[in-house]
Amino acid sequence: MDQGIFTAVDAFVEETLVAHDEALQSALDAAKEAGLPQIQVSPPQGKLLQLLARLQGARTVLEFGTLGGYSTILLARALPPGGRLVTLEANAEYAEVARGSIERAGLGETVDLRVGPALEALVTLEDEGAGPFDLTFIDADKVNTPNYFAWALDHSRSGSLIVADNVVRAGTLAESASDDPATQAQRRLHETLASESRITATTIQTVGGKGYDGFTIALVL
Numbered sequence: 433m434d435q436g437i438f439t440a441v442d443a444f445v446e447e448t449l450v451a452h453d454e455a456l457q458s459a460l461d462a463a464k465e466a467g468l469p470q471i472q473v474s475p476p477q478g479k480l481l482q483l484l485a486r487l488q489g490a491r492t493v494l495e496f497g498t499l500g501g502y503s504t505i506l507l508a509r510a511l512p513p514g515g516r517l518v519t520l521e522a523n524a525e526y527a528e529v530a531r532g533s534i535e536r537a538g539l540g541e542t543v544d545l546r547v548g549p550a551l552e553a554l555v556t557l558e559d560e561g562a563g564p565f566d567l568t569f570i571d572a573d574k575v576n577t578p579n580y581f582a583w584a585l586d587h588s589r590s591g592s593l594i595v596a597d598n599v600v601r602a603g604t605l606a607e608s609a610s611d612d613p614a615t616q617a618q619r620r621l622h623e624t625l626a627s628e629s630r631i632t633a634t635t636i637q638t639v640g641g642k643g644y645d646g647f648t649i650a651l652v653l
């Protein structure tokens with residue numbers, strides 16, 4: 433078993449089950465053209481986000497980490513008319529690329545893209561009385577995942593979902609002595625989840641086009 437077969441299976445799932453249209457392709461092309469890192473969710477993972485949003489009947493979504501807007505567009509499309517998605521991106525150049533792609537996808541009215549470090553944006557959202565969010569997707573700077581999770585939990589309702597990407601980190605999640613701050617943050621996230629009575633959660637390991645990683649799904653009780 434190696435990366436080749438993981439990538440091939442992702443490609444097969446994408447061809448068979450994941451609808452791909454012009455706006456999405458254009459978002460990926462624009463990101464590549466602008467030199468953005470190619471680290472967006474894979475097509476099967478993006479489809480999972482859409483399925484979760486639909487299962488959830490989500491009307492309000494909060495996303496940490498927009499990049500070129502690929503996951504943003506997928507999540508925004510899963511919302512009913514009148515749905516709203518707030519997405520936070522620290523990098524102004526990435527945000528500009530994302531803004532264009534979101535507009536081209538016809539989602540300019542649905543998506544509220546905020547540029548700047550997410551922890552600062554959260555202060556503003558707090559002042560605005562934002563939330564509760566039906567679904568939160570945490571996919572920005574990994575050291576802050578536990579902080580974003582705590583904020584999301586405090587701005588959720590009973591039945592909200594919180595999903596965090598990149599928690600398994602090639603298996604280093606299991607290494608208590610890991611000296612990687614991003615890995616230690618995911619271990620802290622799990623310890624918080626274990627002691628938080630408002631949450632029930634699990635973590636699923638994944639292989640695919642993006643290698644070996646995984647995500648946490650938490651349901652707010």
Ligand code: SAH
Binds near residue numbers: 473504
């Ligand atoms: N969700 C995207 C991928 C996000 S990649 C998708 O799947 O399509 C992670 C993003 O988080 C990058 O664009 C990076 O610039 C952004 N980021 C890093 N630190 C951040 C911070 N402090 N606040 C907000 N965004 C941040």
Ligand code: DHB
Binds near residue numbers: 473597598
């Ligand atoms: C990185 C970020 C991600 O959100 C991801 O899914 C993969 C890699 C990164 O910053 O390298």
Ligand code: MG
Binds near residue numbers: 471472473571597598
């Ligand atoms: Mg990610």
